[in-house]
Amino acid sequence: MKVPFEKLDKAFENRLRLQIMSVLMVNDRYDFNSLKELLDTTDGNLASHLKGLEKEEYIMVYKAFLGRKPNTTYEATEKGKAAFKQHLNALEQLIKQQKTK
Amino acid sequence: MKEKEIEDELVSIRSMMERSSKFISLSGLSGILAGVYALVGAGFIYYFIYVSVPDYYQITENTTPIKGLFYGSNGEIFYAGFDYNLQKILLTAFLVLFASVGTGVFLSARKAKRKEQPIWSSTSRALLFHMATPLLTGGILILILIAHRNYEIAAPAMLIFYGLALISASSYTFSMVKYLGLCEIILGLIAACLPGYGLLFWAIGFGVLHIIYGSMMYFKYDR
Numbered sequence: 001m002k003v004p005f006e007k008l009d010k011a012f013e014n015r016l017r018l019q020i021m022s023v024l025m026v027n028d029r030y031d032f033n034s035l036k037e038l039l040d041t042t043d044g045n046l047a048s049h050l051k052g053l054e055k056e057e058y059i060m061v062y063k064a065f066l067g068r069k070p071n072t073t074y075e076a077t078e079k080g081k082a083a084f085k086q087h088l089n090a091l092e093q094l095i096k097q098q099k100t101k
Numbered sequence: 102m103k104e105k106e107i108e109d110e111l112v113s114i115r116s117m118m119e120r121s122s123k124f125i126s127l128s129g130l131s132g133i134l135a136g137v138y139a140l141v142g143a144g145f146i147y148y149f150i151y152v153s154v155p156d157y158y159q160i161t162e163n164t165t166p167i168k169g170l171f172y173g174s175n176g177e178i179f180y181a182g183f184d185y186n187l188q189k190i191l192l193t194a195f196l197v198l199f200a201s202v203g204t205g206v207f208l209s210a211r212k213a214k215r216k217e218q219p220i221w222s223s224t225s226r227a228l229l230f231h232m233a234t235p236l237l238t239g240g241i242l243i244l245i246l247i248a249h250r251n252y253e254i255a256a257p258a259m260l261i262f263y264g265l266a267l268i269s270a271s272s273y274t275f276s277m278v279k280y281l282g283l284c285e286i287i288l289g290l291i292a293a294c295l296p297g298y299g300l301l302f303w304a305i306g307f308g309v310l311h312i313i314y315g316s317m318m319y320f321k322y323d324r
């Protein structure tokens with residue numbers, strides 16, 4: 001049987017990106033600082049992976065100001081949600097195959 | 102990709118989904134304590150409504166004082182106790198509220214620290230907002246009703262609005278909170294059918310149910 005590796009989304013190869021997407025699947029919006037705290041990562045690391053997801057058009061970025069402080073929030077796009085679901089399905093299939101081997 | 106890696110991947114997805122959308126530091130112990138405060142408060146309020154009312158104040162032409170838990174249905178005496186001790190009753194109710202909220206915040210903050218989770222996160226903010234909207238609406242409505250001497254609606258309305266607040270907040274924390282909310286609403290509707298028994302239902306809803314629910318939470322999640 002052929003292993004559907006090509007169905008795994010390259011954009012989610014990184015663990016952090018997958019986690020960001022998981023958070024945005026169950027929350028309408030999530031802000032940068034909360035994400036940073038939750039994922040326990042650095043500004044630069046988080047920002048670069050968010051940029052990556054944005055480039056794929058998997059997430060939308062909203063920039064706003066709370067008083068003087070910039071407040072950036074993120075939202076998963078329909079395309080991103082579909083890709084995430086497909087990625088999960090592919091992972092599931094991989095597990096099933098390895099169990100039957 | 103090895104099987105172990107895939108499973109790790111799935112575990113991390115699941116944990117992120119839960120931790121980002123549910124506030125899991127809610128303390129069970131604080132539920133138990135809130136129940137105890139409510140029972141003590143109900144004891145004081147019982148005293149204010151039914152016992153500590155001077156005879157000249159409660160005896161009117163048509164009524165004779167009867168002692169007992171349920172004689173609230175005897176309208177005159179029920180109203181006499183409320184009118185006479187209204188400030189003390191409101192003060193007791195607010196003290197119970199502040200003590201419960203204070204204990205809840207303190208113990209949840211402690212639990213969050215132990216679990217290394219932020220207490221002030223976008224999840225706890227969402228939880229607070231969805232809880233506060235029905236709660237403040239109900240609270241203000243009840244104060245307005247009390248100002249118009251509609252005392253007997255206070256207890257059922259408190260139970261119903263509290264239940265609605267719990268249900269609206271429950272998607273941001275343990276699903277058990279939803280069932281507590283449903284119980285409070287049912288209790289409030291029954292209380293509304295039985296005017297005069299409000300204090301009894303209030304004590305069951307805020308006292309007994311909190312103690313039961315708090316102990317369930319405590320044994321399931323706190324330890």
